[in-house]
Amino acid sequence: MTNLGKQKNPKELSPSKFRKNKVGLGAVNRRWAIISLVPVAGLLFIFLALPAMYSIWLSFNKWPGIGTTKFVGTQNYETLFEEGRLAESIRITLLYTFTTSFLIVGIALLLAFAVSSNMKGSRFFRVVWFFPGVAPPAAVAIFWSLGFQPDIGVVNSVMGLFGLPSDTQWLAESATVMGPVIFAGIWIGVGFAFLVLLGAVEGIDVSLREASMIDGASRRQQLTQIVIPLIGPVLFTILTLQLIWNFNGFNLVFAMTDGGPGRSSEILPIFTYIEAFRFGRFGTASAAAVIGAIFLLILGWLGIRMSRSRQLD
Amino acid sequence: MITRIGRISAYVAVIAWTALILLPFFFVSLFGLKSNTAIFANPLGIFDFVPQWQNYVTAWNAGPSSDATIGVFFTNSAIIAITALLTSLGVAVPAAYFTSFLTRQWNQRILLAVIAGTVVPIILLVIPYFRAFNELGLLNNTVATGIIYGSLNIPTAFLLMNRFFIDFPREILEAALLDGLGPLGTFLKLVLPLSKGPIVAVSILNLVFAWTDYQISIVLLNRRDSQPISVGLLSFIGDFSADYGPMFAGLALASLPVLLLYIIFSRYITKGIALGGMSK
Numbered sequence: 001m002t003n004l005g006k007q008k009n010p011k012e013l014s015p016s017k018f019r020k021n022k023v024g025l026g027a028v029n030r031r032w033a034i035i036s037l038v039p040v041a042g043l044l045f046i047f048l049a050l051p052a053m054y055s056i057w058l059s060f061n062k063w064p065g066i067g068t069t070k071f072v073g074t075q076n077y078e079t080l081f082e083e084g085r086l087a088e089s090i091r092i093t094l095l096y097t098f099t100t101s102f103l104i105v106g107i108a109l110l111l112a113f114a115v116s117s118n119m120k121g122s123r124f125f126r127v128v129w130f131f132p133g134v135a136p137p138a139a140v141a142i143f144w145s146l147g148f149q150p151d152i153g154v155v156n157s158v159m160g161l162f163g164l165p166s167d168t169q170w171l172a173e174s175a176t177v178m179g180p181v182i183f184a185g186i187w188i189g190v191g192f193a194f195l196v197l198l199g200a201v202e203g204i205d206v207s208l209r210e211a212s213m214i215d216g217a218s219r220r221q222q223l224t225q226i227v228i229p230l231i232g233p234v235l236f237t238i239l240t241l242q243l244i245w246n247f248n249g250f251n252l253v254f255a256m257t258d259g260g261p262g263r264s265s266e267i268l269p270i271f272t273y274i275e276a277f278r279f280g281r282f283g284t285a286s287a288a289a290v291i292g293a294i295f296l297l298i299l300g301w302l303g304i305r306m307s308r309s310r311q312l313d
Numbered sequence: 314m315i316t317r318i319g320r321i322s323a324y325v326a327v328i329a330w331t332a333l334i335l336l337p338f339f340f341v342s343l344f345g346l347k348s349n350t351a352i353f354a355n356p357l358g359i360f361d362f363v364p365q366w367q368n369y370v371t372a373w374n375a376g377p378s379s380d381a382t383i384g385v386f387f388t389n390s391a392i393i394a395i396t397a398l399l400t401s402l403g404v405a406v407p408a409a410y411f412t413s414f415l416t417r418q419w420n421q422r423i424l425l426a427v428i429a430g431t432v433v434p435i436i437l438l439v440i441p442y443f444r445a446f447n448e449l450g451l452l453n454n455t456v457a458t459g460i461i462y463g464s465l466n467i468p469t470a471f472l473l474m475n476r477f478f479i480d481f482p483r484e485i486l487e488a489a490l491l492d493g494l495g496p497l498g499t500f501l502k503l504v505l506p507l508s509k510g511p512i513v514a515v516s517i518l519n520l521v522f523a524w525t526d527y528q529i530s531i532v533l534l535n536r537r538d539s540q541p542i543s544v545g546l547l548s549f550i551g552d553f554s555a556d557y558g559p560m561f562a563g564l565a566l567a568s569l570p571v572l573l574l575y576i577i578f579s580r581y582i583t584k585g586i587a588l589g590g591m592s593k
Contacts, residue, residue, distance in 0.1 A: 029496050032496050032497065037411075039408070048433055048465070050441070051441035052438065054444075055440060114323035125327065125331065126579075126587075128335065129331070130579075134525075135338075135571070136525040136543055136568055139546055139564045142546065142550060154336075190330075202587075251528060269435070273532075276440055289436040293433065293434050293437045297432060
C-alpha cells in the first residue's frame, strides 16, 4: 500500500516501478478473488458435487420415491445387468452418440472448409446455420417427427418425388426409428461445430493455402494435407464435446420418440428418467446414471488425451 | 478447371445445407398461418390460402387447461430464464474477473476445477434435485428451478469471461488504480461497461439453455400451471391434435424469443464461439 502512494507521482513511473505495480494489481485484487470465488464454490458444491455424490450413494439403496431408503449393496447394479435391458440401452446410446457426433463434425468440417475460401455471404451462413442450435429441441422434435410421418410428412413426400417408398412409418418401427432421431440430432448440432471449426480454419495462415494452390494442390489435398493436420487439436476437442453432449441427448430424443417404439430408442438418460419417474425405481435409475457418468468420464478423458497428443505433433 | 468444379460443388453444398436449415422454419411459419383444411388440402401451397393470423391468438390462449395455457408457460419460462441469468452472471462474472489477477498457475487450477463441472451429466443430478426439492417443499417453484439452471451455467460463463478478462489491457486497470478507484470500483465502473460483448454472448447462451432445456424442469415442475414452454411443448401434439394451424403457430411462438435474441446479438455469439476454435 505504501508502494501505491509513491506511484501517484508520475515522475516515479519507471519501467521497474511498473513491474512492481503489476504485482500491486494482483495484490489488491487477491482478496476480492477469494471473496468472489466463495459463491461459485458454494453453488457448484450444492448443485453439482453434492447431488452427484448423493446419486452414487443412492445407487446402493432402494428408494421408491417416498419414505426412507434401504441399503441393498450392489443389488441395483446386478439387476441392471441381469435383465440385459441396460446393455440394450447402452448399445442404442453408443449408436446414437457416435453416429451423430462423427457426422456432425464431418459435415461441419466440410462446410467450414467450403465457406473459408473467401466465399461470398459467409457472414450470412455463420448466423443462419446456428438457428437450429438456438431453437427449443422439443419444437425441433415435433417438426421432424411430423416430417417423417407416412405420406403427409415432408420427408416422405420428397422421397415420393424420387420414386422411393413414401409410406415408411419411420418412427413407428424399431428398425427405422433411430434414422430420424440421428438426422434431427445432426440438424441441430452442425451449427455450433461449424462455428468453432470455421474459427480454427480461418486461423490458418492464408499464405500456406495459397502456396499449396500454386504448387497445384487440389482442394481435396488442401483439406487432407493442410487444413486437417493443422486444426487437429480443435477437431478432437469439438468431437469430444459433441460426444459428451449427444450422450446426454435427452431433450431431442425424449420429445421425438419417448424412448419408443417399445424401448428401441431408449438412450441412457431416457432409461434413467423412465426407471425413476415412471416405475419409481430410483435406486436402479441412479445406478444406471452412475454407469452413464463413468462412460462420459472415459470419453472426456480420452478426448483430452487425444487432443493433447495431437497438439504435441 | 479443377478448382472451378471444386468451387461450384462447394456452392451447391452450401446452398443445399442452407435450404435444409431454413425450410423447417419456413414451413412452421407457413403452416402456422393456415387453417386445418388448407394444411391438408395442399400443405406446400404458398399463395392459395387466406392467412389465419388468429391462429397465434388461439395458440397463446390454448393449452391443457385454462390455468395452463401457452401464455402461462411463457411467463414461467421467463421467470426461470431471468432467474438463471441473474444467478450465473452475478456469480460467475466477478469471480472470473478477480481470478484473472491470480498467478497463471492458480488461475488455471481454478478454471479446471470449475469446468470439471460440465462433464457431470444432468441425469446424475435430477434424482437428488427431485428428492431435495420434494423435502424442502420447493417442487413447482419456478424461481428455485431457475437458480439450478443458473448454477449449471456457471462453468461456461466463468470459462468464457475468464478468457476475456485475462487479455483485458492491464494499463487501463493500473491507471484506474492510480486514480484511486478501488478494486471493486474499477470492476463496476470501468471493466463491466467495457465487457458488453462477451457478457451478451454468455447471457444469450445461458438464456437459450434455460429457455429450451426441460430435462430438469419436467421433474421439478410437475404441476401444469408451473411448467415452462419447453415442457409444455411435449404435449403439444396431444393438446392440439385436431388443429394443426394453431399448433404450428405455437411452435413458432415457443421458438421466437430465443431466435430473436440470437438474431439481434448474433455478431457477439458467432464471434464468441469461433474464438473457442482459434485460441486453442
